[in-house]
Amino acid sequence: MSDYAAPLADIRFALSQIAGLDNVLSLQGFEDLTPDLIDAVLDEAGKFASGVLAPLSRVGDTQGARLENGVVRMPDGFPEAYKAYVDGGWNGPVFDPERGGQGLPWLVGTALNEIWGSANLGFSLGPLLTQGAVELLEAHASAEQKDTYLENMITGRWTGTMNLTEPQAGSDVGALRTKAVKEGDHYRISGQKIFISYGDHEMVENIVHLVLARTEGAPEGIKGISLFIVPKYLVNADGSLGQRNDLRPGSLEHKMGIHASPTAVMLYGENEGAVGYLIGEECRGIEYMFTMMNNARLGVGLQGLSVAERAYQQAVAFAKERVQMRDAVNGGKEGVTIIHHPDVRRMLMRMRAQVEAMRCLAYEAAAGLDLAKRLADPDARKLAQRRVDLLIPIVKAWSTDVGQEVASTNVQVHGGMGFIEETGAAQHYRDVRIAAIYEGTNGIQSIDLVGRKLGRDGGEAMGLLAAEIAATVETLRAQDDADLSAIVAPLSEGLASLERTTRWMVGHIGQNPGEALAGATSYMKLAGYVVGGWYMARSALATVGSGDAFSVQKRQIARFFAEQLIPEGVAMERPITTGGALVAGMSVDAF
């Protein structure tokens, strides 16, 4: 049976107590949704994840996707699981019901994505990519294009891909060379794209590739890039599938993890050129891409949480089963399960504290997406959008760094067994490693946080967040509870450190960008641990007055986070404020 059970109590807690599910459900467009309905959706998702997706995770790892005679073969069970996923209506929860979606908030869609990612990361990537492609088409495609593609993609009958990267154009997407030559009402696309997740497979009848390419005469760099729909099979006017387009998977990458996900080199236009349809206007491709960036980065950040949750569950199960050594604290002659050993328990508490903080952060960012889109008041929407913009790089970078650590701790809890592939701990460790890299490396996220998010408003959005943290500290001070009181000092120290370093960053990013950027990753870590600590404090405050085990533990874990993890963020202040000049000034020849 499955070794993953969706942590529904924790998910519901984060939805309602942190991310404001009720508030989100009161937004325009969600009139028909009720908390009971959301509960039922989560229950069913948990069953599907444990029953269908999780048992295939290891199959996906060991078999992997394979390219055989030009055809991508998915691991055993994946096509059937994908069909069940589509039939269950799971593919487009957040999209328009009139086009086959479920009309749920992104907040709920994010909880679902957490569950899919925990159950089977390799599987979940396909739908995640399709989700991104749908978003892009919803925002920028013509009415005709929407009619042609959206319903099939939202339901999951077709999947979507994002084609940005080329060998010389990774983080530097502006360096791409794929060409688009106008020909009547369409373009001919030719070029090579790499790292295309779910670039090809046979689980669906058609694949809708969204491809960045440069039209003839377009400027160099990102300003000359346009976005095209390049379907695997052309679609006839009546919606039926026509001829095969001039594109194919050239090879699949041998990756360290997420083996089930076919990561393809895609070859466009080896013959007459692949038929592509321009989205919107020429040379606005990057701008269009940006509209889905926040959601995509949220989706990847969530993978850190997803794998961490799975790893935590596995570590707890092992620690409660494995007998080794006597109890060093309480004595006794017999061996005890290793969960009795303080160092093991510390590892488990650390994993759990990190998981809970990541969940609160990701869910509140997701709620922000809904608020920014649907609040009635334009100023309130704008404010919500600024908060989302600030949180998203933290969700992406901090959560994927922490997710790696949690997966590694799971390996460590398992001891020698953790290094043996059959145990499964190694797979999570290998799988999650990609999340810090794709969808903008964590270095890029940190530079975005410092350069763009602090830089563009002089730290104002961060100042508003800091004010909320300060208010939480004051609320904590007023409580009569040992665990809550213990949070005050570390959280307020973290806040002070965040405020000082924010001022330093704002003061340096313009004049001394080298020094500032040298501290970007450190600033990200500081922001992550302080903001994470704030979420944990809010979790703890939400349980005040309740003496049940769940509530008591929420307060204990929040205290643990404050005492043990916030200091790791605060430790970044010196590197940020003193170390940049040395890094920036070091000669290239010194390496």
Place this chain on the structure above:
Amino acid sequence: MSDYAAPLADIRFALSQIAGLDNVLSLQGFEDLTPDLIDAVLDEAGKFASGVLAPLSRVGDTQGARLENGVVRMPDGFPEAYKAYVDGGWNGPVFDPERGGQGLPWLVGTALNEIWGSANLGFSLGPLLTQGAVELLEAHASAEQKDTYLENMITGRWTGTMNLTEPQAGSDVGALRTKAVKEGDHYRISGQKIFISYGDHEMVENIVHLVLARTEGAPEGIKGISLFIVPKYLVNADGSLGQRNDLRPGSLEHKMGIHASPTAVMLYGENEGAVGYLIGEECRGIEYMFTMMNNARLGVGLQGLSVAERAYQQAVAFAKERVQMRDAVNGGKEGVTIIHHPDVRRMLMRMRAQVEAMRCLAYEAAAGLDLAKRLADPDARKLAQRRVDLLIPIVKAWSTDVGQEVASTNVQVHGGMGFIEETGAAQHYRDVRIAAIYEGTNGIQSIDLVGRKLGRDGGEAMGLLAAEIAATVETLRAQDDADLSAIVAPLSEGLASLERTTRWMVGHIGQNPGEALAGATSYMKLAGYVVGGWYMARSALATVGSGDAFSVQKRQIARFFAEQLIPEGVAMERPITTGGALVAGMSVDAF
């Protein structure tokens, strides 16, 4: 060609300026050795590593060792490389020249082990295990046993293994069940051992298994364990090989990394019982094992350094080659190599600072092994031994944790390419993960540091180390150099934190072991970063007055370590001193 070059300048610097090579060469038994000879040995080792071992590292990973029809097949090229290694006299550098060794200090043997580990970790494990077995036999075997086995093992014509672990007996070796039944001048051994590195292979004619087992009527637990020599082929009185012993590899593990190293389940005595020869006396097996523990743990700690050095070299090479994005600091229209980007440079400096600190630490610990064995004055020997005992768990745990981080940073520097197996970065990341687990998990090392090393002398040995750090701080204060001056504050803060937490630990380990042990890993991290910072400061001080690039960089990197890394250690003080009660008190049911 090879992508690894032994960092001989850095190795020589650490040998002479930190570990006191001259001092070691003045010890009894090293009269014939000169610095020139050592230089020549290192040069040759570097050539052999780059020319023969490093190119096989990836072959070892992709092919792995395989068990076919009961026979372990090594990856292509490994048998030839092993033969060349043996023929070159590399197998027993630190052992008795009269038995085929080279009579070099452990200090030099450690530098060699660093190089082998960097070049090909999977290969290097075989000789490392043999080295451990030789040490044990040298210390505890009878004259006849030594005559029978040692020369062949020291030269590498035979290899050795260590058989401790059983399915129910990992960290808890006292739980082992393998039986030894006396039969005349030998014993019959039966039982199953797991995780036996180089448990079987065909590169040599014989394998000498050292096996822990329990004799009839022996007490439960570690006090009833004896140590046996169990050769694959029995050895006739004339030294020739006789009949095959009743033992075989049952299977090889599928591991996340070090694929070239055959990790066997060893089955002893499926038929008449394997013939085993008692080493020393019955029931003293664990005591004997302890005599080689420090060296074995040094060897594994060194693997963190080895892989980190290799990863650092790969990251630098990639960062100097990969063009991506314009220079955000200095402008320009063209893309630049990514080493120009501050965040990438920060990653490289961090890797390098960590590598250099690990090297100094490991080498000084190795020098301590020589001093503790060979100093003329017994009190001085004892003092040296206490320092070694204190440093060894730090070498093992801190260096393997840091080695993982460095290998992960290399993946990150490579971006998407880092996740592709062909790049090689992933292999280092997977390989090094075991080092934090075997030879006593890092949790066990931390408990050893706190419980045994601080506990047994009330923190006196740590106090002596702290006094030396304090003296270094004073020397730094007297310097007129911006980089050296910048080290003073972070190092003295680190020292103060180490002293406070040491007092706290000493005060708690007896009365509140649960609280103390909950902070053991955090204390290890603090000790590692402060001691690492001290070594870097000493490196910097050793270059005072020199203005060449090498010396300037040593001071810059030391400053970087102080500013950027020591704070991460200091951040552990709060978790250690405030967090333990919560961890110790958490109910098992809470998880």
